[in-house]
Amino acid sequence: MKGTIAVEGTLRPIADILRRQGYQVIDIEDDLSGANVIVVSGSDDNLMGRQDMVAEVPVINADGQTPEDVLRSVKEKLSIEE
Numbered sequence: 001m002k003g004t005i006a007v008e009g010t011l012r013p014i015a016d017i018l019r020r021q022g023y024q025v026i027d028i029e030d031d032l033s034g035a036n037v038i039v040v041s042g043s044d045d046n047l048m049g050r051q052d053m054v055a056e057v058p059v060i061n062a063d064g065q066t067p068e069d070v071l072r073s074v075k076e077k078l079s080i081e082e
Contacts, residue, residue, distance in 0.1 A: 006035040007038075039060045039062050041063060
């Protein structure tokens with residue numbers, strides 16, 4: 001696996017493309033301790049009050065982005081080259 005990405009449940013197309021690219025995708029409601037990156041829709045900036053748990057994990061706001069844009073951002077955050 002390339003990394004573990006926590007994705008908000010409403011972002012299924014993004015979760016799908018990440019899985020196809022070899023990332024492990026978990027729901028944002030799960031234990032985030034193993035997440036390398038978190039992807040949110042932008043409608044809940046405080047991550048359900050869990051800011052302290054994810055202080056060191058990059059958060060990508062997917063609002064207005066295509067799944068491909070988010071994939072590119074994930075790769076940049078993880079410093080993974082294509």
